[in-house]
Amino acid sequence: MGDAGAAEGLGCVKCLATEGDNLGVGAANEDVDDLLVFGSSPHFSSSPSSFYLSSSILLSFASFPSCFVFVVVWNSSASISVAPCLKGPHEEATCLLRLHLLLVLIVAVAVEGNGSGDGYCNHKSSLSPRPHSVTITEFGAVGDGVTLNTVAFQNAVFYLRSFADKGGAQLYVPKGRWLTGSFNLTSHLTLFLNKDAIIIGSQDSSQWPIVDPLPSYGQGLDLPGARHRSLINGYNLTDVVITGDNGTIDGQGSVWWDWFNSHNLNNSRPHLLELVSSSNIVISNLTFLNPPAWSIHPVYSSNVTIQNISIQAASDSPYTNGIVPDSCSNVCIKDCSLSVGYDAIALKSGWDNYGISFGLPSSHIQITNVHLQASLGSALAFGSEMSGGISDVQVEHLHVHNSLTAIKFKTTRGRGGFIKDIAISDMEMEDVQEAFVFTGHCGGHPDDQYDSDALPIIKRVTIKNVVGSNISIAGVLSGIDQDPFTAICLANINLSMTSQLSNPWTCSNVFGFSDSVFPQPCSDLNTNSSLLCFSLDNSDALAEI
Structure with missing residues (x-):
């Protein structure tokens, strides 16, 4: 580049320092829009240009009389590059611009290639068999659609907690109609439903305990104050798989819909499945029917995969949302079929x-x-x-x-x-x-x-x-x-x-x-x-x- 080029480069740095505010140069986590303010400077000799190289890489550049300035924004982080304009033929300056743009592009695309790929759905969730397995009937459950099995589910999950440090365990639900109230899950657990197994939510509201509203909501879904706990529930869990051979979870929500429509609710309706502040969750190969409110509600959770799920609720059922990721990160929802009221x-x-x-x-x-x-x-x-x-x-x-x-x-x-x-x-x-x-x-x-x-x-x-x-x-x-x-x-x-x-x-x-x-x-x-x-x-x- 020679002494003249080096001098021009120093001039660029001085120019950049002088015009830093106009360039939006500052904290690396500034929003993309806040970095695109080139046009506010009266010193530019050409109009600014900007374009996305990919979904998360933005390239912007503009020219001062003595230099070009580039901004690359990747995942909300900013990188500034300054290229001097040589005193000489126009072609030489144009060549330099193209060279710097090419280098910036190559680096940015290389960084993108080391990122998250095409999305969280490319993440492979582990579904390794659990080394221990029990059947719900071992805890006295009866799948006749009449016997209440809440205690059986609660006792089974409590027993399986002891296997958390031994590779986890599976709770197997065989063919039958298994009536139950609300129960909690535990970490390192697989809940597996046979293709002819149906977990049925009780229509007795006392079988759905009252819990505090979520802190990010301040009240329940329907009413101020507390709410009913979901049918299948979990707090602060990790490594939970809820799956099956297309088994069914039926909330029998029609009674709750009637209470809602007639204004006879005392507390907000429950969901079918809610996991709070949990991670590494897989929900797959199941059918969810007739939720009292929402069907699947991961909240404050991360690394959640929901795949091959069917959800059905009556077309006139009130506010029966299907899948509701709520303050969650790294979520994949794929290959699902949902037909709901809201x-x-x-x-x-x-x-x-x-x-x-x-x-x-x-x-x-x-x-x-x-x-x-x-x-x-x-x-x-x-x-x-x-x-x-x-x-x-x-x-x-x-x-x-x-x-x-x-x-x-x-x-x-x-x-x-x-x-x-x-x-x-x-x-x-x-x-x-x-x-x-x-x-x-x-x-x-x-x-x-x-x-x-x-x-x-x-x-x-x-x-x-x-x-x-x-x-x-x-x-x-x-x-x-x-x-x-x-x-x-x-x-x-x-x-x-x-x-x-x-x-x-x-x-x-x-x-x-x-x-x-x-x-x-x-x-x-x-x-x-x-x-x-x-x-x-x-x-x-x-x-x-």
Whole structure:
């Protein structure tokens, strides 16, 4: 480079130090959007450029009169690179720019290759046979559908705790109808249901103990105060497998639905399965029927795999969500079929100030190859209880039918939190009232202590490669006044409508990008740049090098 080049390099460092604030240089964990402020500097001789190299790598660059500056953001960490512009032919400076871009790209892609791969569903969950096994009948259980077996399940689990340091144990449930109330699991346990085994939840509410509300919610699902414990329950567990040869867990929820509809509940309804503050969980090869409230609710948990699950609840059953990861990380949901009364899959993270204070987001979630029906709700929902935040969600190969809404992002003033960095692709839907809904006006509050100034952040959501038939409304996108939803990106979407509406899309307080979308979306999504779209492929990226 020579002395002249070295001098120019020093000039770049001085320039960078001078313009550091404008560049957004600072803590490595600054948000991506906060790093993309090149245009605020009057010293640039060319417009800034930015694009995602992958779902988690963002490359940005801009030129000063004496240097180029690059910012690479990878998993919310920032790296700054400065390249001098040589005094000489234009081709030499252009060559240098291309060289630095190429080096940055190679390093970034190499780092990405050492990351988490295509998502948590590539993680192989261990299903090694347990060295010890007992059958529920050994503890006096009777599978006649009449005998109450709560004590038998409780005693069996208590006995199997002694094998935790010996490789764990399996509780086998054979053919039969096994009536029970709520019981707890233990760590290093496999609960295995024979293909003709049905665990049946008692319709006696006294068999479902009362427990405190979750700290990130402040109250139960339906009422202030306490709630009923789930049918199958666990706290602070690790290495738990709930599986079978397509056995069944039936909550007999109709009596609970009647109590809810007639306002005769004394405490909030229970779920079928809830695991709290647990890790290394596998739920597979089972059918869940008729939950009193939700079917599967992992909360404050990590490393959760839910695979080959079927969930069914009556189409008019109230708020019977299917799978609800709640303040969870590293979650895989794959190869499942859900037909429920409300939201089939709902991602959550706490409610208003309780969720904000608890501060545990749902993140790194992968959902793939699922068939969803949500009669009175959404096939896939984000929120509305999202005060701890929801981020880094990958959804692909989604099949939705006979549902009120296919995809819904829901929040409101007072929630706080965020929903960001969401990628949904390769989706089919049919017979759906609303294809896409983004709303900042959904959901109530647990009490009057919420902060109305706690505004949620909804940004960097990409939905692409979607085909729909018999759709009534293409989209309703309604952000919050003075708190718009941003970087909402739609691409390669074709919806066949039930009728020719004059306005198939309704938009307010939302900004984003669209490309190859039919019917034509509202102008709020017609910006000319896809640069801030999360995980939206940019075929021109390599051409710029």
